[in-house]
Amino acid sequence: MKLLETTENQIYTLVDIGNDAHFSRRAKSMGLAAGTKIRVIRKQDKMPILLFAKDTLIAVNRKDAEGIEVNINV
């Protein structure tokens, strides 16, 4: 599923960061890469998504979140 479709307080694993090379490199430098475990902290309308990954609270804007593919961790 897409990062935009996730629910708060769930844990997911990143599968794909999307096609924008520029963005995916930036995401990687912030600790987000395929295989990274994330917890969605806060999703508000029209606001970037807040997630917790690798000990850090990270904000990701909605447009790029559309391109990020995640798997739910059970």
Place this chain on the structure above:
Amino acid sequence: MSKIALLGQPNSGKSTLFNALTGSHQHVGNWPGKTVERCEGSYKYKDETISVVDLPGSYSLAADSEEEKITRDFIIDGTADLIIVMADSSQLARSLYMLADFSKLDAPALLLLNMEDVARLQGKQINIQLLEERLGIPVLSFVAADRKRYESLKEKIYYALKNTPKLKWDKCEDGQEFKWIETLLQDVVTAKENQYSMSKFDKIATGRILGKVTACIAMLLAFACSMVIAAPIMGVGTMIPQFFTPLLQKVMDSFGIHAFIASIVSVLVPNTIYFSFSMAGFVFGVNFVFVFLEDIGYIARVAYVFDGLMSKLGAQGKSICPMIMGFGCTIGGAAGSRVIDNYGQRLLTIAMTWAVPCAAIWSVIPVLATYFFGSGAVFVVLGILIYMILMITIVSKVFGKKLSPVEDRTGLIMELPPYHKVHWKNVLYTAWTRAFDIFKRALRTIFLISVLVYLLTFSGSGRIEDSVLYHVGILVEPVTKFFGMGWQTFMAFLSSAFAKEAVLGVLNAIFAGDGSLLSGTFEAKALGVDSSVLATVMPTVISKAEALAFMFAVSFNVPCIMALSSTYRETHSLKWTVRMALFYTGSALVISCIIYHIANIFL
């Protein structure tokens, strides 16, 4: 002389480190041909001078942006004898990314693990010795904001410079960065397992509506605090001309020195010192508050809630801070723009902040508007606010193309650091060095411009008709009339570029014949203005259309010389400061022209 370079992501504490290492021994410029800031400084340790280059903040060495290209090339170049790679102790798994990227290049390095205090609070322990053994380079646990720790850092650097240690751990392969970090960190970090939960305050601070409201309140409070901190310093400043001007005047008179020279000494010099003093006081206040807000981690929240709005303008969320500050004082806006880590965006933010009318304008416009429009003044104020938004948009289009190239703009992805305890010494020290720096440099700029204004406004007889400005005003009046201003308003318009309060002082000198142009301009803040005369005489000479055009022209003219001078200080680019000034003067005349001609039809 040895050269070291600082490498780290934005928010890694790199600029705190740079400032603390070099203090006032720094010079800031641009990388040749680039709109990227180059900070260089030096410090002495054991009789050796070590020069420090602050590499532009970049997220990686991928060469995605101008900053990253410069940083990468600089490291490959081998100009530096040692690279200080910075990482965040509280989140090593993420922040060692830069080191992983760096390992692909071959350069001597020292690893600095910043934010040791935060990591400790979170119950994390790092086996520095093991890490050092594995990497083969010196590793130091550190708190950049804690000034007591710098001796040990300097010592470590001193010895590292003698050995030029290089990484002995395997080079990281492309795409394997996190695997590389994971292997490296095995058994290095021990942490208590604790689940993150968002604090109540953070829920408010990051809320879509509440977050913005909180940020605006925080900025207004920040302005109020800066004023409280600055007020005593400015108060001392005010006393300089109050005390010295009459005194010097008397001395000059007793020696029979010509009025032309006498006023330079008695009016110009004390006022220059006073202006620089007030400016420094304010810069101190603003920096104190902003460094504090940044130190505790709140600015990142402001950046988060305002990113959507600001990124449309080519700026970043943090840009809202200087812009709101601009309602108080444009100098504060320029000084506050330091929170923006990208040089181009910082320039763009300052350019947009200029469009925000400052408190001095807000003190002048309602007064003038009431003289001409009575209760209709409300609509004038409203019109100015609406035009402000338009002007900000125009500026973002005109300057954004070059300062924040569209291809360099990425969607927001940022870290929201945990709230920290404040390091007061660091806050004080940073605010002090910045204020002192601006004081030193402002003296010269303000004096030069003051001399120019002085030459234009001086009249031997004290009558306005004998000043150069009057003759120039009369001469160009046919032209300025087209832009909607007669000579009186045009003179006030020109003087508004000196100090916004001067508008009333100059108009007072012209219409009430009260005081000379010189004192109207220089002592506007100190002199009372006889408003009853202004209110009755002015509307008989100036048409409503002209008044309206004039008020817009003044509100959106270049800011006062102190703001101009602090813009030059913050951007250290004469080119961009002049470009902005020309653009604002030009657009102020254009808006004045448009409003005048339209208003003439209706009023």
